[in-house]
Amino acid sequence: xxxxxxxxxxxxxxxxxxxxxxxxxxxxxxxxxxxxxxxxxxxxxxxxxxxxxxxxxxxxxxxxxxxxxxxxxxxxxxxxxxxxxxxxxxxxxxxxxxxxxxxxxxxxxxxxxxxxxxxxxxxxxxxxxxxxxxxxxxxxxxxxxxxxxxxxxxxxxxxxxxxxxxxxxxxxxxxxxxxxxxxxxxxxxxxxxxxxxxxxxxxxxxxxxxxxxxxxxxxxxxxxxxxxxxxxxxxxxxxx
Numbered sequence: 001x002x003x004x005x006x007x008x009x010x011x012x013x014x015x016x017x018x019x020x021x022x023x024x025x026x027x028x029x030x031x032x033x034x035x036x037x038x039x040x041x042x043x044x045x046x047x048x049x050x051x052x053x054x055x056x057x058x059x060x061x062x063x064x065x066x067x068x069x070x071x072x073x074x075x076x077x078x079x080x081x082x083x084x085x086x087x088x089x090x091x092x093x094x095x096x097x098x099x100x101x102x103x104x105x106x107x108x109x110x111x112x113x114x115x116x117x118x119x120x121x122x123x124x125x126x127x128x129x130x131x132x133x134x135x136x137x138x139x140x141x142x143x144x145x146x147x148x149x150x151x152x153x154x155x156x157x158x159x160x161x162x163x164x165x166x167x168x169x170x171x172x173x174x175x176x177x178x179x180x181x182x183x184x185x186x187x188x189x190x191x192x193x194x195x196x197x198x199x200x201x202x203x204x205x206x207x208x209x210x211x212x213x214x215x216x217x218x219x220x221x222x223x224x225x226x227x228x229x230x231x232x233x234x235x236x237x238x239x240x
Contacts, residue, residue: 021225021226023229026054026232026233027047028048032045032239038069041066042064046060046063057086061081065079073107077102078101078104080099081099096139102121104121113161113164115155120148121150122147146180147177147179154171154173155171156171156172165206188222193217194218196215200213209236210237215233216230
């Protein structure tokens with residue numbers, strides 16, 4: 001556990017020391033899995049993200065999907081995502097939708113007294129084209145883009161027990177994202193962003209976790225522009 005925490009600290013420190021436009025936001029997230037039978041389950045996560053300095057809503061994300069369990073170690077999912085994001089053009093602000101179709105595979109294997117999950121996700125993104133008309137933000141048409149995301153996460157119980165079902169834990173995760181194919185409609189680069197995260201939480205039982213943590217989100221913009229976003233996240237995990 002000490003080695004894993006040290007690795008996470010290096011990731012967080014290396015990203016946060018870069019010079020960038022700095023923002024401070026809060027994310028509230030709910031991740032849910034609802035079992036249907038031995039093979040199929042429903043995935044749903046919803047997220048509310050604030051603007052800089054914890055101002056009004058910046059992003060609302062709703063993402064349902066259908067899981068299929070191939071084995072105890074491998075689950076595949078396909079789903080849809082609706083993302084409403086706040087944009088500002090020439091001083092005029094409003095919300096623009098992004099529609100996503102996504103597919104993923106999650107592979108999990110044992111790690112120490114816990115496990116490590118690897119998630120590989122593909123996204124087909126339909127991003128609204130926004131402009132200003134009559135002093136209002138107008139969305140007309142879409143920009144199409146593809147993105148690949150790799151994510152790993154581990155939950156480390158503070159007590160060494162087999163079959164951890166209740167108690168305090170630490171969580172460590174990282175996600176890196178790359179644009180695939182024509183990236184002119186996004187930032188014009190292959191690299192999109194990285195999210196490094198560490199948290200403390202409490203498992204109330206096999207069905208529910210609550211955690212709070214810090215995320216460093218490094219976002220590559222166009223040209224040499226980039227943003228270093230400091231995120232405080234509160235998240236729940238439900239398994240029904």
